[in-house]
Amino acid sequence: MISHRLLTDEAINQLTDPIHRDQHLLFYSYLTQRKEQAKFVGQYVEDKLTAVLAYFCGLSFPAFSFHCLNRENLNFKALIAFTKETIQLRQNSVCGTILCDRDLQLFQSHGLITGNPQRFLTMKHMDQSKLLDSNLAELIRENEVSDIVDFLQNGGMKFFVRSELEQYPFFGIKECGHLIAAGGFHFYDSKLVELGNIYTSPAYRGKGLAKHLTSQLTKLGRALASDVYLGVLKENQVAVHLYKSLGYEVTAEQTMVDFKLSSG
Incomplete structure (x- = not known):
């Protein structure tokens, strides 16, 4: 059984510590410093969280961060549809995010990407x-x-x-x-x-x-x-x-x- 709902503070906090910041800095920022201005749409399969599409309303464009916990059970089309209904952006709004290669392929396979993707580096001071x-x-x-x-x-x-x-x-x-x-x-x-x-x-x-x-x-x-x-x-x-x-x-x-x- 698939269900969708906005994550509670408890669910958000449970996601924070396991996040590898070097690899998922954007999503970590949504869970922490940007949490108060973000909405977290979660997909659950048999009551277990499979993926989160988080929306941040503070920028000049609709900004998102995607995090997948269980790719095998993910119904991405249903997650996108529920997020669209929940966030209620203007028709044809162009959103932005940063994706790892596997998530990029997922978005491309559903025909969501528009424009020219650009390679992006996260750098850490050493x-x-x-x-x-x-x-x-x-x-x-x-x-x-x-x-x-x-x-x-x-x-x-x-x-x-x-x-x-x-x-x-x-x-x-x-x-x-x-x-x-x-x-x-x-x-x-x-x-x-x-x-x-x-x-x-x-x-x-x-x-x-x-x-x-x-x-x-x-x-x-x-x-x-x-x-x-x-x-x-x-x-x-x-x-x-x-x-x-x-x-x-x-x-x-x-x-x-x-x-x-x-x-x-």
Whole structure:
């Protein structure tokens, strides 16, 4: 017998500890720091959880994370249909997520993928000796949050939540009082920090600003939590090499996709 329901706090908490963060960082963030703004649609077969499709409503697009516990018993079509009915997005809404290769094949087999998937790397900081001794970037003050929002939006960055900018540490580099580079935390707790939205204005690239910025963010992250992560598109080899030069190593290679909650 197959059934679907929104997960309780107890069920969510039971999922958290077994998650391997190096491999499933996105889903872990939904279970922890993003839990209050997320809905977790669970599929049960004979009252045992087979898979979860989690929806996060804080971004500028419908964001999801998928986690499968029992692929053999999964009825993916039924899970998608129930999620569509429960979340009630606008017709033809384009959603986003990051998938491992097996889950990517699952989404593709049901005709859900739209657009061009992009390979995505999760990287973890491993070597503090490679960080720069830098204080080039300065902490963004509360009255500067709107400036950061405008700066990131003008740069095409869409993976930030305004509340993150208000609550979490965020650094900026300025010239003549204007932001030319910025970056901060997607989330953090005592276990981990994920850096995000590290962006430099095109006219100022190639000057090492991102390296200084990432070093400062990483040092702060290592002071607050045991592990520091970041994510980057594999095709952005300039950024990948920069992060490796600062002591980051790849822990997972997945695929960032756009999809719809109905077959194409």
